[in-house]
Amino acid sequence: MSQGTETHHFRRLITIWVVLAVALDLVFYFAVGPHVPPGKMTSSASGAQFDFTVLFLIALPVMVAVWVYWAYALIVWRGSRAGAMEPEGGPKARGHLGIQVGWIATTTVIVLGVFIFGTLELIVPAGAGGGEGPTPIWTPTSHDVLPVQVIGQQWAWTYRYPTFGGFESRQLMLPVDTTVEFHVTSLDVIHSFWAYQLGVKADANPSQDNIAFTTTEQLGQFTVRCSELCGLWHGAMYNFGRVVSKAQFFVWAQSTQRQSAVNTKLLPPFSYTYVPDANGADGGLYPDNVDPYSKVQQYGATSPSK
Amino acid sequence: MALDMRESIGADFSGDTAPPGPRVRRLPKWLGPHLGRALVGAVGGYALGHFLGNSIASGYENVQGNGQNDVATVLALSIGVVGWLVGAGMLDYPVAKIFGREPLPPTPSKSWTRYFGPALDHKIIGLQYTVVVLLFFFTGGLLAMAIRTELLSPTNHLLGPGTYISVVSEHGTIMMMMASSIVIGPLGNWLVPLMIGSRRMAFPRVESFSLWIFAAGYLVILTALPLGGFPTGWTGYAPLQTQATAGMDAYLVGFAVIGIGMICAGFNLLATIINYRAPGMTWDRVPIFVWSVLATGALLTLATPTLVAAGLFGVLDRTAQTAFYVNEHGGSSFLWENLFWFFGHPEVYIMALPGFGIVAEIMPVFTRKPLFGYRIAAAGMIGVSLLSFFVWQHHLFQSGINPDMRPLFMLTTELISIPTGFIFLNTMGTLWKAKIRYEVPMLFALAMSFNFLIGGISGVFLSDVPVDVTVHGGFFVLAHFHYTIMGGLVFAFFGGLYFWLPKMTGKTMSERLGKWHFWTMFIFFNFTFFPLFLVGLLGQPRRVFEYAQNLQTLNDISSVSAFCLGASFIIFVVNFVWSMFIDPKPASRNPWNSRGLEWQTPMPVPPYNFTRIPVVLADPYHYGQADAREVADLGPRTLALTGAVASEAPSAVGSHETTGEEGSGDPRPPIA
Numbered sequence: 011m012s013q014g015t016e017t018h019h020f021r022r023l024i025t026i027w028v029v030l031a032v033a034l035d036l037v038f039y040f041a042v043g044p045h046v047p048p049g050k051m052t053s054s055a056s057g058a059q060f061d062f063t064v065l066f067l068i069a070l071p072v073m074v075a076v077w078v079y080w081a082y083a084l085i086v087w088r089g090s091r092a093g094a095m096e097p098e099g100g101p102k103a104r105g106h107l108g109i110q111v112g113w114i115a116t117t118t119v120i121v122l123g124v125f126i127f128g129t130l131e132l133i134v135p136a137g138a139g140g141g142e143g144p145t146p147i148w149t150p151t152s153h154d155v156l157p158v159q160v161i162g163q164q165w166a167w168t169y170r171y172p173t174f175g176g177f178e179s180r181q182l183m184l185p186v187d188t189t190v191e192f193h194v195t196s197l198d199v200i201h202s203f204w205a206y207q208l209g210v211k212a213d214a215n216p217s218q219d220n221i222a223f224t225t226t227e228q229l230g231q232f233t234v235r236c237s238e239l240c241g242l243w244h245g246a247m248y249n250f251g252r253v254v255s256k257a258q259f260f261v262w263a264q265s266t267q268r269q270s271a272v273n274t275k276l277l278p279p280f281s282y283t284y285v286p287d288a289n290g291a292d293g294g295l296y297p298d299n300v301d302p303y304s305k306v307q308q309y310g311a312t313s314p315s316k
Numbered sequence: 317m318a319l320d321m322r323e324s325i326g327a328d329f330s331g332d333t334a335p336p337g338p339r340v341r342r343l344p345k346w347l348g349p350h351l352g353r354a355l356v357g358a359v360g361g362y363a364l365g366h367f368l369g370n371s372i373a374s375g376y377e378n379v380q381g382n383g384q385n386d387v388a389t390v391l392a393l394s395i396g397v398v399g400w401l402v403g404a405g406m407l408d409y410p411v412a413k414i415f416g417r418e419p420l421p422p423t424p425s426k427s428w429t430r431y432f433g434p435a436l437d438h439k440i441i442g443l444q445y446t447v448v449v450l451l452f453f454f455t456g457g458l459l460a461m462a463i464r465t466e467l468l469s470p471t472n473h474l475l476g477p478g479t480y481i482s483v484v485s486e487h488g489t490i491m492m493m494m495a496s497s498i499v500i501g502p503l504g505n506w507l508v509p510l511m512i513g514s515r516r517m518a519f520p521r522v523e524s525f526s527l528w529i530f531a532a533g534y535l536v537i538l539t540a541l542p543l544g545g546f547p548t549g550w551t552g553y554a555p556l557q558t559q560a561t562a563g564m565d566a567y568l569v570g571f572a573v574i575g576i577g578m579i580c581a582g583f584n585l586l587a588t589i590i591n592y593r594a595p596g597m598t599w600d601r602v603p604i605f606v607w608s609v610l611a612t613g614a615l616l617t618l619a620t621p622t623l624v625a626a627g628l629f630g631v632l633d634r635t636a637q638t639a640f641y642v643n644e645h646g647g648s649s650f651l652w653e654n655l656f657w658f659f660g661h662p663e664v665y666i667m668a669l670p671g672f673g674i675v676a677e678i679m680p681v682f683t684r685k686p687l688f689g690y691r692i693a694a695a696g697m698i699g700v701s702l703l704s705f706f707v708w709q710h711h712l713f714q715s716g717i718n719p720d721m722r723p724l725f726m727l728t729t730e731l732i733s734i735p736t737g738f739i740f741l742n743t744m745g746t747l748w749k750a751k752i753r754y755e756v757p758m759l760f761a762l763a764m765s766f767n768f769l770i771g772g773i774s775g776v777f778l779s780d781v782p783v784d785v786t787v788h789g790g791f792f793v794l795a796h797f798h799y800t801i802m803g804g805l806v807f808a809f810f811g812g813l814y815f816w817l818p819k820m821t822g823k824t825m826s827e828r829l830g831k832w833h834f835w836t837m838f839i840f841f842n843f844t845f846f847p848l849f850l851v852g853l854l855g856q857p858r859r860v861f862e863y864a865q866n867l868q869t870l871n872d873i874s875s876v877s878a879f880c881l882g883a884s885f886i887i888f889v890v891n892f893v894w895s896m897f898i899d900p901k902p903a904s905r906n907p908w909n910s911r912g913l914e915w916q917t918p919m920p921v922p923p924y925n926f927t928r929i930p931v932v933l934a935d936p937y938h939y940g941q942a943d944a945r946e947v948a949d950l951g952p953r954t955l956a957l958t959g960a961v962a963s964e965a966p967s968a969v970g971s972h973e974t975t976g977e978e979g980s981g982d983p984r985p986p987i988a
Contacts, residue, residue, distance in 0.1 A: 047786060058786045061782045069777075072773065077769075087683075087751065087752055088754065089752050096751065097683065097749055099686055099940025106745070109745065110692055110741065113737070114692075118734055128782065129723045129726065135782075137719065138785055140781060142716070142719040145719075199559065202714065202857075212714055215715070220715075233864075235857050237858070238553070239858070241559075242477050242478055242481060244481070246861075
């Protein structure tokens, strides 16, 4: 075998590679693809699922190419085998212009392709569920946006609904088929708001309003975890949220707004960021509303949108 | 070769001639600089610093009511490090120079005690580094076992959240500190002068200093545990850093101390490679490992100062109540994130590049072929080191940075996979129609390539911002960087150790135990970290002590494999101790039949490496060529040296023992 010509080896390698790569890609696409996390609960979740699948379909043939080559080389050209050829030294073994240029060209094309794909997938779905900072530049086209403020503090998540009188809840309820605008901020250290099934992640920074968008598409329960180390109980900083129908959401939001009106009065007035009273004695909070991102937010303050 | 090399013989540091000027009284040996004195100095310095801190800032607490004076802690650790360095004799030379005195030359010593004191021979320092990085590595490894034990169950806790966070942070920090020098320290210092045909490093005293301050960093970071630990992980993010207790001071001082060591090691290697190459060692003949060290040295020198500065800001925030990282007072927590990762990402390549170098160095020897695409390998390493300065914000994709920066950093991050891919082209091209010998170093080199492929490809997923929304800050990242650092660098390091230890110590390692070590490490490494990719995709964030019930099976597979992975290093330790001390078998001069210049030197390598500065005639990769030239003209072997070579067989006690008995111990030819 080792006496074979170069074309002989090449042809055999390419055949094995094509067969394996196509087979594995098909298996992945049909068997694994639909189950790739984080699911399809929101636009950003299914976007992440689609991107992961596409990247994996590209990565798999690359990995298979390298593995097939290694396996072939390690078996065919092992030195202990009887009659193993003395390898060929000299300038020919030191580099082959065509192969090197081809390698660089191929990797460059793949990398640029992956970059263009990733950028489109980031810009078109309005930031793909990632935190865009206080001044987002890729925003959803919908004018029917529900703003929700996510407040991280050691070691709990709370949520304020500014279009419902700014009440604060420990439950994250979202209406289905709605674009949600998360305003993520923190009262103490850096946390990271990771709504796993929603495909949303944005760091909660003190004194900063970090905005992320997503559109809910399926009903169900989701987990919110903190994914940035925030101290002692970081591992226990999680709770659950639900995506419910629009009607259910309005019933919940309006009743909660009524029930917690007494408490809402005691809270600092709604603001996109809060400053802990570091110098005061009572450890209170002040609004720190410095020129926030101002999109039209008229999400059904009084009535459900149809 | 009629070159007159007498002028380039280099500075005399053997101390066998008395310095000019008045004779100076020498301290008795037990009072001279050595490890014991360094420890006494460290303890004394710690006590002095603590006293000073309590005197100048009596009653100051960064965290109210916790009884820890942070000024005292910072001063205690800093002055403790100075005491350690004084004890190790690191300041003797500069202090003597400041006072206009001619410094004492180090006492020439042939006994084993020279491994416990300051040395100027890069080979002794390389072995000292080996021991220190292994100490680092095994300490961090034990902490990893503790982490995996805690994660055996999602709800039953062995450590509790406080201890767990301290253990996680300590593990991460120790491993990162270790990994910054794991190859550069032991193999870089030991091999680079030999590979480029130099008699020494450019700055031998700085080299020794970098070792001793690196070891001091180990002690400083260990003090974090008795001080109460720190809760921030190795990244030390700022508001949490500001509110942490005194263990945080150990982290900040420790990283600054390690950072100084890294800068010193880096520019020393740079200066050596650029200026101390032997005649004929042109840039296209420099071994590829030296290219990787050159690229790494540049990163160490240019990236680490940012870390030291960032750490200083943190120390000031915690002691002098400045507000660099305090948002409410005009600082910014983003400042730390950016400064830290501006160092932190080049640091990642500080850890990857020397591994590439080792693999590219090992492959040609065991395939008996020249390295495929030498120039492209060198270009790849330089390309990686340049690009690595322009990718740091990919750690901050979801942090709320300016959003239009993200496509740019996605592009640079993905571009870096092109030069990284060159190393795969090199190894694959070298394997083409080769004659592959499966010996232990080669197995490690192949395993490094296998692991790094998985680590590298998973990095592309992380660089893609939409996918990063899911995988950022979870176990996917953790699995990714364990595949690149542990699977890449650490595998390459152990491959390098099995490859070069016979040269470094003059003793052969057991091949059977080596293969056992390899297979257990390789299999259990993959069983430990591959499930963690899935765990991360299924939604487990990093650094948590509680996780979802449905992830227990995957976590348990990982934990049990991690214990076996830990056990595989026992095989290495047994192999090391057995072959070095209990039943040493002398190694031959060039057991792998390599063409590298370092293998052409006599065994054991004499204190000055080369009788005469060699004249390099060819690059070291002319395998498979009958008419290949000698790699270098080493000059006539002097009688003293021939004697040393002949007597290598019975020498089983120490590596450099024999040279002292043959001739004068100085292999240089007399200068006419």
